[in-house]
Amino acid sequence: MKEALNIPAGMPGWLWSHRNRGTVHPLHHHTELEFNLMIRGSGTYLVGDRRFAVRRNDLLWLFPGQEHILIDQSADFSMWVAVFRPQLVAQASGGSVETAPLREEDPDGHFCRRLSDPQAARLGSLFDELIAASDDAPRYRSGLAYALLAAWSAFASGEAVPPGASVHPAVERAAHLLRQDDALGLQSLARRTGLSPSRLSRLFKQQIGLALVDYRNRLRIERYLAARAETDDSMLEAALSAGFGSYPQFHRVFKRVMGCGPAAYGRSRR
Known part of the structure; x- marks a missing residue:
């Protein structure tokens, strides 16, 4: 599902902090480039057919061509979320080779890395300042561009967080169906995903972790x-x-x- 993000009019992007409030989101993608910097707790993402288990200081990039969903989050889960319109990404990245992935719809590779405590703290301080400047539109716009490049620079030196094994299409579909209607039983899910109940149950636990x-x-x-x-x-x-x-x-x-x-x-x- 392509989602239209609620970015304030005239702004080239937006930054906010998220914490687990029980909100259910569907599998989606959007025109904007996004990154998530985990503050505390743990979560599980599906990005395309890959599962990422994330925790504090993990920085995950989500590109416009990637369907993604946060399928699980601990009670204390919180993170920074930033989204950037394509024009800002193009202007800020300047056409350099180092920032080329930022301009792609779905670049090759995996884009989740674990930052050091000092790196994550510096970004957190920058994001706090940016939120404090949200009423100053020119300053906020400039700050968004700087935040994008600062996050990418920190990411470049981070420790790779490898994804889990590829998620079977039937498992991904079962997770999506349950988010639409959690009353669906195993037999119904198996029929709609094309696997036997026992295989679906086994694969789901193996690949989703639950x-x-x-x-x-x-x-x-x-x-x-x-x-x-x-x-x-x-x-x-x-x-x-x-x-x-x-x-x-x-x-x-x-x-x-x-x-x-x-x-x-x-x-x-x-």
């Missing part, structure tokens, strides 16, 4: 968190609307996945 039932529960917790953040639903109402059959079931799953009960988690996020 059993199908655990992946389904993560999606439901994400929906619960989104409902609590965006509506006035009680914990019970949000749990039931997210797909849990009962509050005890929800509480048990939530504590296993998040490491604490929902009430304690809510207090920690205030």
Whole structure:
């Protein structure tokens, strides 16, 4: 799915910090170049047919021709997200060989590297300054261009984070289908992906890193968190609307996945 990003009018890009609020995103790509710098916690991305397990200080580039999705994130996951319109990328990169991948739709290779603590801290300070200048349009535009090149320079000297094995198309489709409807059972998923139930179940756990039932529960917790953040639903109402059959079931799953009960988690996020 091609997504139209909500970048303020007249801006050549945008920068913000993300933390896990339970929002569910579909598999997507967009015209803009993107990078994600992980601040804390851990997450799992699908980029094309590759899976990347990321953690603190990992810098991941996502190119316009790459379908991608953050399929899993820990309760404490947070990161910097920056997106850049093509015109800014072309102007900032200046046509040099070193920055050539930035101008491509889907360059060869893998673009996830782990930065050193000083590198990540310098970028974090730069991004803090840039956000503070968001009301000063000329300064913000110049800062975005500098942030793009600073991140690319840090990436160039980072430690490679190898991707996992290629994700089978049926596994990728199963993950996508579950994000659309997490009530789909194993038999239905197997029919729609063309694999036997046992093979799909085995491949999914091997390649995504979660059993199908655990992946389904993560999606439901994400929906619960989104409902609590965006509506006035009680914990019970949000749990039931997210797909849990009962509050005890929800509480048990939530504590296993998040490491604490929902009430304690809510207090920690205030």
